Amino acid sequence: MNKPLKMLVGTSIALMLSVGFEAVHAQDDMSAASAPAAKPGKRAKWKADHKLEAQVRHALTTHKVESSDIRVVARSGKVTLDGTVEDESMIPVATTAAQSVEGVTSVKNNLTKHEAGN
Template identity: 90%
Template sequence: MNKPLKMLVGTSIALMLSVGFEAVQAQDDTAAASAPAAKPTHEQKWHADHKLEAQVRHALTTHKVESSDIRVVARHGVVTLDGTVEDESMIPVATTAAQSVAGVKSVKNNLTKHEAGN
């Protein structure tokens, strides 16, 4: 076989292999995209809850709610607020602040007004 013909055959084979590889890669990408996401581990859920608690606490501060006497607990998007506030008008503000955080599904507001002497 002459040299130009060998180069043409070699290039053709390389091109066919490359196209075949890309087709297989595309099939792998499609299968990966349609596969269900891996179930989060207990530790990943704990970290997500902890992060949500921190974001809610930040939102309380942003909405000018004194949160030093407020306990924030998040479990799978459900946020519970326990504790006291100095002014009763801050109770609904705390709910609004918590609901404004992405990932919060619902808010259980158990806040009460701080009574003098307690």
């Protein structure tokens, strides 16, 4: 084989290897981008639940629901309200307030009217 032909073959092989290498890396990058995100850890879930609870408490206050006797528990978007309110008409208002918070997927309202003397 003559020298220019050897150079052309060698360059062609190097170019093909380079293009193949780039294609493999591009495919790896695409599969990494489409892979599902890692599940959040316990601490991240706790922080998200705690933040949601605080947002629901704020919404209760904004909707004029006295929340000092209300316990708010959030677990992955599911909110539970336990406790008592002074006026029975505040029970559905509390549900509406909790549902208005972004990230709340459901509300279980276990609120009751506070009885005098209790």
